Amino acid sequence: MLKTLGAQVKEFKKASVLTPVFMILEVIMETVIPLLMASIIDDGVEKGDISHIYAVGGWMVAAAAVGLFAGVMGGKFGARASTGFARNLREAMFENIQTFSFANIDKFSTAGLVTRLTTDVTNMQNAYQMILRMCMRAPASLICAMVMAFTINVKLASIYLAAVILLGTCLFFIMNNATKYFQQAFPKYDDMNASVQENVSAIRVVKAYVREEHEISKFHRASGNIYKIFVKAERNLTYNAPLMQFTVYGCILLICWLGAKMIVGTTLTTGELMSLLAYCMNILMSLMMLSMVFVMITMSIASARRITEVLNEKSDLKNPEAPLYEVKDGSIEFRHVDFAYNKESEKPVLQDITLSIRPGETIGIIGGTGSAKTSLVNLISRLYDVTSGQLLVGGKDVKEYDMETLRNEVSVVLQKNVLFSGTILENLRWGNKEATKEECMEACRMACADEFIEKMPEGYETHITQGGSNVSGGQKQRLCIARALLKKPKILILDDSTSAVDTATDSKIRRAFKEEIPDTTKLIIAQRISSVENADRVIVMEDGRIDGFDTPQNLLETNAIYREVYESQTKGGGDFDEKAGEE
Structure with missing residues (x-):
């Protein structure tokens, strides 16, 4: 699956590589800033060295500017890579669908293919952007902040370690429960899309039999099933925020309480305490981001499988190695x-x-x-x-x-006649795109379609609506025969x-x-x-x-x-x- 999807990154490989590079650079700058802040407090403010404050302050501004630039570039390249990846996925699926035989098409519902080309690809786009940005940013931020915290003070940094273990365990159970609901949700979109498609394509029958209320209730059921599943999933995720807040404020209180005692005992400086508080937010927010990434990836796994099914489906009708390019006759x-x-x-x-x-x-x-x-x-x-x-x-x-x-040598006028949006001439030239207007008129004469076309104000330039809904069944059949x-x-x-x-x-x-x-x-x-x-x-x-x-x-x-x-x-x-x- 990963190999199949990864092959669609194509020309966006450079953007996919640059995005995590800029994300890591942004994290490094965010990690450096608290250290510079500690130096300003300890070596500048407390000692009254104004020149040191200006010098280190300049470095802080530079680090912030570099971090801002890295964040902007990471967002730019991430957006380019994810949208390009989504575009390639859609194009690859659509191109592959065109090669399907009827037997291949029979394996998928129309609504299912539409959902894969829209909702599932959008999920993959969001997940890919999260992987390139947050999946690199969050772990890097967590690791850098933990390393710096332990460098400053091992005892206080141990509080972070305990909080990470506690929070990680709780988040695992929350995400695990939410995941199974998200996996059930996306196949339900097929049912809802099928309901919409069936209703719109057969709207004349619905109105003729006054079945609007029935169709509305059918759509409500399909939409309600999605609603119920997402409510269950989101209900599990509601524990995420309070748990996060409890852990963050708990860590801040412990660090302030223990840090104040250490400052009084001269084993910790005020600047170091400020740095530890900054790293506290970095560490715990990284965990929060990781939990969201995990949710997004979990949601996209079902979509990834469904997209891969279409990409890996190969037509069971293939050309021979040395095909014949001429049909002798119509026997x-x-x-x-x-x-x-x-x-x-x-x-x-x-x-x-x-x-x-x-x-x-x-x-x-x-x-x-x-x-x-x-x-x-x-x-x-x-x-x-x-x-x-x-x-x-x-x-x-x-x-x-x-x-x-x-x-090309076996022309079929199917039992279910289909016309496409465009003029009558454009529809006729589906049969032969090089056909002149005179050839089209001759074909229409043989199919007895000229009788009604010439009565239309715009003749062969008359616009046909999607599906040919503005011509009668008999007229549609004669146009298809002419085509x-x-x-x-x-x-x-x-x-x-x-x-x-x-x-x-x-x-x-x-x-x-x-x-x-x-x-x-x-x-x-x-x-x-x-x-x-x-x-x-x-x-x-x-x-x-x-x-x-x-x-x-x-x-x-x-x-x-x-x-x-x-x-x-x-x-x-x-x-x-x-x-x-x-x-």
Whole structure:
């Protein structure tokens, strides 16, 4: 874990080294000042030597100035190192997340990743700054002050030693009890962030069903859990301040009482007593700082583990040593393919899939909910790897291709359509960033998106809000299809991506595909028979297996599932889910 996190210090190593150097210099100056003060009192004030007072006073001012400079520089470099470290952590996590396969992403919740990139990184930033500054300053101050105190008077310095042992033991028990609560707190942020994310993304549904009070109470529960844990932790820490005050004032009273007797007995000077009192505050405040550092580090350990999990997670999809950078054609072949999202699953999602698709064919895929239609097409662009068997695209195993090359040639319009904030043109150019406006317009014409774009006042410069909330579901689907067409792929996969458009527009889109991109292999997942009845062949999926694969006409005669759905839909009946319900 330390090695993984330490690798992200990178260009801020110099600042990370200079910070403790300046902190130690500041401590040295703070340690020297009480000695100079003792010299002024003993050798200057009591002897009436004004020149000595001025000389030593000048050295005190110089020491204070050097200490101030060191403190400022320590703060400057510490801030630079900690904020830079936090920036590198965020960038490294985000970059690594971009390499994740779907299987890797499935291991983390969206809210959990957001918490790691925000709250957990902030905790690490604060902890790193505390380590660079306080973790060096406090022990150095404690050691220097103890050494100087024992140099002045062993008997009185022993009071400090006893106070340190007593205070250290008590602080250990306080911190130990508080630590377990802090470790429980940060995973709870995931629950709270998940509540917020779910509510905001589904705000229209919340308002439509008048569930605002339910969502508020759910957030209150998540927020209340964090509150309760922190209250328990802080309750333990409340003993810290009174214990500290008791120890400090107890030491001061003992030193003043015993020191006064020693001054009367001429075994201690007034200046030395003043120095010991100054060192008393240095020693005990160092312990206080160490206790706070310990709390901060304890809080950050849980965050460090969570960040390390993301940084150490490596994609289970990797390029081969000598990848292929060209896909010959759009042919697809499954050879006894099994697939499971979890390799330890007893039953695979896809079982013994064997089929061959020729380049340029239009293939329909139908099946009930949960029949693994989407899982089947996800393997083609290698969003997941097959568990067993072999999958070939363009006559080569998909594992032999460079993944970027393969995915550029296999364009997928996902079941859940996503648009990004920006203009329509900017969204379309996700498919091809070099595309001209004319190419974008042509893609929109094929996807029947030009019909509504040209009616908008700003046309292709119309701004799309985040998630595409200012366009309808059907408009969003057609824009996503146009975006996929701009890639000019050899294989085009439509995962139920015309479900929100009317049948007439659906028919126009399919006709445009047939006329404009005849050489592109087209896989159309659909619930409507009308979307696949003109396909060259249709795959009928049932419970992760291929129940039928033939022309629509032949399936109507030979496949009971296809025939039943065809008849129910053409007669105004139901759909796959209705059929599943009857079973």
